[in-house]
Amino acid sequence: MSKKNKPPRPEPETLALPPCGVDSHAHLDLVDFDPDRVELMDRARASGVARTGNVFLGPEAYRKNRAMFANRPEVFFILGIHPGNADQCSPEALEAMRQAFATDPRLRAMGEIGLDYYWDDHPRDVQERVLRSQLALARELALPPVIHCRDAFEDTLRVLLDEGFSGRKLLWHCFGGDEAQARVLLDHGWHVSIPGPVSYAKNEDLQRAVAMIPLERMLLETDCPYLSAEPWRGKRNHPALLAFTAQTVARLRDMPVDALWVATGQNACAFFGLPALSIEPEELP
Template sequence: MSKSKHKTPPPAAHTLGLPPAGVDSHAHLDLDALRPDLDEILTRAREAGVSHIGQVFLGPQAWAQNRHLFDAYPQVFFILGLHPGDADACDENAVTAMKQAFATDPRLKAVGEIGLDYYWDDHPRELQQKTFVMQLRMAVQIDKPVVIHSRDADEDTVRLLEAEGFAGRPLLWHCFGADAALAERIVRNGWHVSVPGPVTYPANNALREALSVIPADRLMLETDCPYLTPVPWRGRRNEPALAAFTGACVARCLGIDPAELWTRCGNNARAFFGIQ
């Protein structure tokens, strides 16, 4: 008998049997890779135990164009900011537009993802830093939490945050992928950490080791979908349901029950973003 050419598909997220208490703190459901299948994606998320999803709009235009996609999905809350890759679009007009959005849309819960990206370095670092600070000050003015994007720029990111008085303010370090040293600095400043799918990748030992220094009440889970898909779905499109596999990996690393970890991280996210 010849062997089948078809591989057994990875297990579905709902087979992990997690309670309906999880939160995907960071998703890009308005992107073309996900938008056509939105209803099916959100159904799978619910079946996997995801109670809420943080939809990140990359600028006021994206919010204006796509917010109504989610009118039928109360489990989706919003995050709005200008990514460092769009630093050249962040001027006073953009800040004014974002302030107006926050004033009129109660689904908007945080400013983000904002920060610095020296990996792609699409814009001069001085410009990235200037627009980062502009949005930090906006967040203070409108009294909203901040979601940070930092890639190959952690020293400058922390320096600017501390200079702007953000120690002790509500802040989530999105897509954390560093080591225990950075995790300790984040924790000392009273900030939260969101863990993405790459924690499941075999080579990411430093990231898994960093989990041990993050207090239980500072930890969240995210997909950053459609990117950064966790094992065993790595190589395919990511979606909120797959946060369950990230959570299961984190639970193993910390030696706690997956359902407990899932619920704890979900509670942290609901408290941070002010959602019920």
């Protein structure tokens, strides 16, 4: 017997966090969750995740998939055309988004919108045009944007400032930068959402940044099914695993994980205009 007996990974329920955490960014409508979506939403609740923001990657996904959450009041919605789908941004698509935001109170923000120079699925000038048209719509409808930025920090910043978003409510999703970048975002008055990779040993710059971001500007997210935190790295991510991101962030900030969990949950509720959560169980129907 040479096979090493690894201890089993802890399940998120065992962290017993209070029932008022918020996963600010999840993709529960993707096919990855077709086999067990309901079970995983139940596990999120059992792990202290009281609300989850489901991000639809465009108006077509929203139209097709929103019924998945008809009986899940703990899921709120975010809708925007992802830079990887930039070719779907037509006048009709923008009109469909305008209609959706006008009629569905579960839609709380416009995103994820931004620039992605890592995958570079579409020409950069096209990505920028798509971002600008959605920022204009967000401004018109007084919606906070949720920004996706990959290998495009300077250009994303330039467009956001050019479109007048300095000092406006804005969430920088899946922050993976360093202290200097965090400082820039904070100086513009924006919120920053921290994903699972903060728990990867090599991400020391990110870890230092997370230690200095003021708590009242911080949200947590899974971005599931991607980017699972340790010790679930490499496995499919889901909202309950947010507990492990919280554990890392609390350690980096030298504070109790419960307090970090409650504060980031409250920040998310305030950011998305959702009713505040109580730390008492069974608050939601």
